[in-house]
Amino acid sequence: MSTSLRNNRAVALAAVAAALLLLGISLAFYWVPNAPIEGFRQRIFYVHVPIALTAYACFFWAAWKALRLLWTREQRYDLESYTAVHMGVIFGVLTLVTGSIWARTSWGVWWTWSERQLVLFLVLFLFYSAYFMLRYSVEPGPRRANMSAVYALFGVVLIPVSFLAIRLAEGLIHPVVFDRDVGSNLSGSQLLTFLVCFAGMLALAGSLYVNELTGKRLDARLAELREALQ
């Protein structure tokens, strides 16, 4: 894909993200009624859950690109997988911070070790944070690409565990929003607002991903050019 086409895609994604997120935030504050138990503070849900799901999506994308790398041996997938992990970690930080703020206002604590959902997400986040240490401890080349790809693939196994932990947990204080009847715990307006915010967050992640990837490719090409000129 040409750089100009990729830039156009990044601009389009950024515009879609801005529009959807503005719409989602407006709906969350001016349209959705206060939740019966949580009240006004339930509005953190519209930013926290879409961010968490987007982090999962980034890690899945990284694993998919890692699989493509191992399957085809095309080195361009290494940079794509790495960029997706990078985005996933950024959204992971946001998940932890917004979740912590929600915990403080709902449960009165910033963090609790007794919730498997929280601890598993932290484990997932630390696992992917360690990806960077692994990556930069090996010289650039196919060996580093393969090791990083295998690591990214292993990490994706933690996602379903983290996602299902809330449903398997016994002493629940973390709320279950979606069960087998998707959206059954949300009213129509809540579900619509959530979906708008989620779509906006995915578009934001997509836009950041394309921009970051373009930057990293430019970096790599400039390094090649410098080597050729010197």
Next chain:
Amino acid sequence: MTSAEKYVTAAYLVVLAVVLAYVVIYAFKLSRLEREVTELAELARRKKEGVGEAEPEREEVVG
């Protein structure tokens, strides 16, 4: 402003702050890339001039 309102505002502001921080970091990266491109363009220009100066000498040897 109630306590809940403060926390909700904080959650949304954190997201905004991180996105803005990313934009700032990216702006620094872009300026670095621009500087590198300028350096490489200068390097390429000097190399071209060097080749241009060397070429007549070669012609003399051949001639």
